[in-house]
Amino acid sequence: MQLLPEAVLVLTALVLLGAAVAVETQSGKPISKHAAIVIAACGVVLAGLALCYVPVDVDSGKSLIVIDPLAHIFKAVVLGLGLLAVLLPPARGEIPQPGEFYALMLFALTGLLLTTGTNHLLFLFVALELASLSLYLLVGFSRTARAAEASLKYFLFGGVSAAFLLFGLSFLYGFAHSATLAGVADALGAGPPSALAVTGLVMVVVGLGFKLAAAPFHYWAPDVYQGAPATSAALVVAASKVVGMVVLVRFLMLGFHAVSAAGSAAWGGMVAGWSPWLAVLAAVSMVLGNVLALAQTSVRRLLAYSAVANTGYLLVAMSANGASAAGAALFYVIVYGLATLGALAVTAAVERDRGNDSPVAFAGLIHRSPWQAVALLVFLTSLAGIPPLAGFVGKFVLFSAAMAESTKGGTPGLTWLVALAAIMSAISLYYYLSVLKQAFVRDTPDGGNTAAAGPTLSPAHFLAVALPAMALVVLGLFPALLLDPIASALVASLGLR
Template sequence: MYIELLKLASPETVVVVTALVVLALGLANERTAGLCSGVAAAGLLFAVAAVLMLPQQATLFHGMLVITPLTSLFKIICLVLAFFTVILARADLSSRNRGEYLALVLLATIGLMLLVGSEELLMIFIGLELTGLSLYVMAGFDKTDVRSAEAGLKYFLFGSTASAFTLFGISFIYGMTGTTALAAIGQKLTTAPVQPLLFVGIVMTLIGFAFKIAAAPFHLWAPDTYQGAPVPSAAFIASGSKVASFVVLGKIVLVGFGPAQGSAAWHAMVAGWAPVLAALAALSILIGNLVALAQTNVRRLLAYSAVAHAGYTLLGLVAGGREGFSATLFYTTVYAFTLVGAFGVVALVRRETGGDDLKNFSGLSSRSPLLAGCMSIFMLSLAGLPPLAGFFGKFYLFSAALRAVDNNGLLWLVAIALFGSLISLYYYLMVLKVIFVDEKSSSTTQPLNPSTSADFLQEISLTVLAAVVLFLGVMPGTLVARIIAAVQ
C-alpha cells in the first residue's frame, strides 16, 4: 500500500524533495544560493512529467487522493503557474532569504495539488491550511517594507477566521452524514431529510472558500494584500490559490452538496447553496467593478477586478451541471494566466520606476513597446474583448448560466454580469490610455536598477503568457475539449 501511495503521489513527492533541496541550497552559502531558482524551476518541470506518467484513474484511502484526467490537468496548471511565479521571483527578490522564499512557493504548490486531487473534506482542509500558511508568510516576506507586513497580517487574520468557519461547517456536515468523503456525503444527502442544520453547515463551509476566491463581502483583505505583498506572492495568491479553490469549491458543491443545490432562478428561488453563491456573485460583480473605478494604484485596481472576476466565475457554479463546471474551470484558468502576466508587467514597471501607481505607467509604450503590448493583451482579455481568451470565457460562462435553468431563470444574474463587464471596460481602458497616450512626466524618479539579464528571461515569459491568452482566445477548443472530457 505504501508503494502504491508513493507511486500515485509522485508529483507531490518530487515537489517536496525539491523544496528541501532549495532550502538547503539557500542556507549553504552565497554561491549555491544563486542556483535556487534554477533548481526550483527544474523540480516543477520534473513534477509535470511525473503527473503525465500517472495512471488515468485511481483512488486511494476512500478519496483522499484521487487521480482522474481532471485532477491531472489541474495539477499541471498549478505547477505551470508556480513555474511562472518562480521566474517572477528570480528577478524581484533581493538575494536575502531567497531559498526560504522559493521553498515556500513550492510547499504552497503542494497544498494546491492536494486540494485539486482530493475528494475528502479532511484532506481538503489540510490542503487549504498548507496553502494558506505558506501564502501568509509569502505575503509578509519583505521585511524592509511596512506595507508587506500589513499585507501579511491582514491576509493572516482574515484567512484564519475564514478557515475556522470552514472547519466548523465541515464538522456540522460530518456530524450529520458520518463521513468526510464527498461522494458518500452526496449519497447520504439524497435520502436524508433537509434540515436547517445542514444549511448552517453548508453556508459556513462556503465562507472559507468565498474568502479564498476573494468574493464580496469576504474580499476586504484583497486590496491591501495585492498592493502590499511582494509582487510574485501577490501573483501566486491571485492565480494558483484561486484556480485550486475554484476546482475544490466546484467539487464540494456539485459532488458533496449536490442534492442540496436549490435554485437561484428569478421569483422561483429554492433554498440551497445555489442562491447563496448567486448572491455572492452578484455582490462581487457590483462591488468589485464599482470600487475599481476609483483606484489610482494598478495593483489595487487588479485586486478589485479580481473580486469582480470571482463573481463572474461563480456564475458557472450557480448554473451547475457539467457545462457550468467546465465553464468555471476554463474561465478561472484563463484568468489565472492573464493575472500572472499582468503582475509580471507590474513587477518590471515597479523595478524601473519605483512604484506601481497609474502614473508610473505613463509613457510605457515609448519606453518598452513589448511590455506595453503584453499589458494591453492582458487588460483587454480581462475586459473580455474578442478575440482574446477572456471574451470566450465570459461568453461560455454566460451562455451556460442562461441555458442551465428553464425560462432563462438566471437572466437577472447574467444581466448584472453584463452590466459589470460594461463598467469594467472603462477602468481597463484607463490603464491602457495611461500607457499609450500619456506622456512620461519628467519629474518621475530615475530608473532604480538598469535592466539586467533577468529582465530578458522575464520578458520572454511575459510574451509566452500573452501568446497563451491570445491562443486560447482564437482556439479555445483545445483547452475546453480537454476540460469537458475530464469533467464527468
C-alpha cells in the same frame, strides 16, 4: 506513484534549502536569487514531467488521494501557473533569503497540488492549510511595513476562513457520517437537507469565499496584491484562486449537486438552497469589485478589485448548478489567472522602473518597451473580455452556460444575474482602459520616450510575461483545447452528465 509530483517538489525544496545553507556558510552571503529561481523552476518542471507518469483513475471512494482526470488537468494547470510565479523574480533586495523563499514557494505549490486531488473532507482541509500557511509567510517575506500589514491581514482573514471551513466540514461529517463528498451526496440524496447540513454548507461556502476573495470576504485582497512581493502575489492570484475554484466545484457539483440542496436563483422563482446564496454573493462581488476598482490609483489594488469582480462572474456560473457552467467557470478561472498573473508581472516591471504602480507610471510604456505594452494590452483586454483573447471566450461561454443551465421550459432563469454580469463586465473596460490609455496614448512625462529608457527584464521575467500572453492568444483562438478536456474531465471525475 500518485504523489510523485508532490514528492519531486518537496525534494527540490529540500535541495534548495540545503544549497542555501551550504552557500551561506561558504561565502557568508545568501544564495543568489537567480540560482534559487533556476533550482525552483527546474523542480516545478520536473514535477510537471512526473505528472505525466501519474496514473489517472476515477475516484473509488476508498483513498484519500484521487488522481481523477479533473485533478490531473488542474495539477498541470497549477504547476504551470506556479512556474510562471516562480519565474517572476522579486525586486532587487526585496527578498533577503532567496533559498527559504523559493523553498516556501515549492511547499505552497505542494499544498495546492494536493488540494486539487482529493474528495476527502479532512485531507482537503489539511492540504489547503499546508498551502495557506506557506502563502501567509510568502506574503510577508520582504519585511516591509506594507508586506507585514498584508501578511497579517491575510493571515487573520485566512485563519478565520480556515476556522469556518473546518466547522463546516465537521458539521457535514456529522450530518453524513462520512468524510467523503460522495458520502455527503448520498446522504443528501436520501432526503431533504437537515439544519446541520445547511449550516455546514453555508460555512464551507464562507470559508471558500475568503479564499476566492468573494465580496464581502475580500478585505485582505487589495493589501495582499499591493503589499506582497510580486512573486508571492502571483502565486496567490493565480494558482491559489484556481485551486479554490476546483475545491468549490468538487463541493458543489459532487457533494451538493442534488437539486434539493441547490435550490434555484431564478428571478421570481427563487428556491432556497445554495444557488441563491451564490447568486447573491456573485452579484455583490461583481458590483462591489467593479465599482471600487473604478476609484483605484494603484494598478495592483485595481487588479485586486478586479479579482473580486471576476470571482463574481465565476460564482454566476456556479449558481446555475450545471456541469457545462462548472466547466466554463473552471476554464475562465484559468484564463483569469493567466491574465492577472501576466498583468502583475508587467506591473512589477513598471513599478521597479518608475518607482510606483499608479496608472501614470505606465505613461508612454509603448515607447519605452513596446512588447511589454502589447503584453499588458493582451492581459487587460482579456480581463475586460475583448476578443480574440481567452478572457472573451471565457466570459462568453460562462454566461451562455449559466443561462442555458438555468433554463427551464424555454425560459432562462438566471437572466437577471447574467445581465448584471454582462453590464458589469462592460463597465470594467473603463478602468482597464484607463491604464491602457496611459500606456498607449500618453507620453512619458519626463520625455523618456525611447526604448533605452525602458525597463530591462531578466529572461525569467520575460518568460513570466510572454508565456501567459501567448497562452491567452492561443486559448482565445482555440478555446476547445482546454474547454473540451475540462468538460470531459468533469464528466469522468464527478459523474456529471
